[in-house]
Amino acid sequence: MSNLNNIGLDKEKSEKLSKKLGELLASYTVFYQNTRGYHWNIKGKSFFELHIKFEELYNDLFVKIDDVAERILTLGFTPEHRYSEYVSKSLIEESVKVTDGEKAVDEILNAFKALISLQREILDLSDDAGDEGTNAMMSDYISEQEKLVWMYSSYAHKQ
Incomplete structure (x- = not known):
């Protein structure tokens, strides 16, 4: 029993999972x-529709950031909070000032591709650890984001 954390999961597997969740938090x-930058700086004919969609997206990401950090805490570890560490660990690179809607949508689609792949990795780890909480979270995120990929791809005529 000494190898179990406070929620009954193997400490070693939880630590491995926590590190991957840290990558997800950074990303x-x-x-x-x-996405905040896309929202602020978008210009052109699709301003009104994209401005709203980007706001919806960053509001959703804001909630997910908190959820992932709290999941790391639940597993018994400390989430990173320094932006410099996020930039070095993120699978998504910082965007340069983007004013073009098509470029922003392309960057969003690339970000989702990276996130979904990482979340599938976390899903495998959480399954192996018997961590239903993280497993359910990743399943929900993947399902939501696959639909967003379809929607953004349809908007960009990429599907």
């Missing part, structure tokens, strides 16, 4: 800030 944080 979500960079993606969040990129």
Whole structure:
């Protein structure tokens, strides 16, 4: 029993899972800030529709950032909070000032591709650890984001 954390999961497996969740936290944080930039700086004919969609997206990312950090805490570890660490660990690179809607949508689709792949990795780890809480979270995120990929791809005529 000494190898179990407070929620009854193997400590070693939880630590491995926590590190991957830390990558996800970093990636979500960079993606969040990129999306804020798209929202602020978008120009052109699709301003009105994209401005609203980007706001919806960054509001959703804001909630997910908190959820992931709290999941790391639930597993018994400390989430990173320094932006410099997020930038170095993120699978998503910081975006340069983007004013073009098509470029922003392309960057969003690339970000989702990276996030979904990482979340599938976390899903495998959480399954192996018997961690239903993280498993359910990743399943929900993947399902939501696959639909968003379809929607953004349809908007960009990429599907």
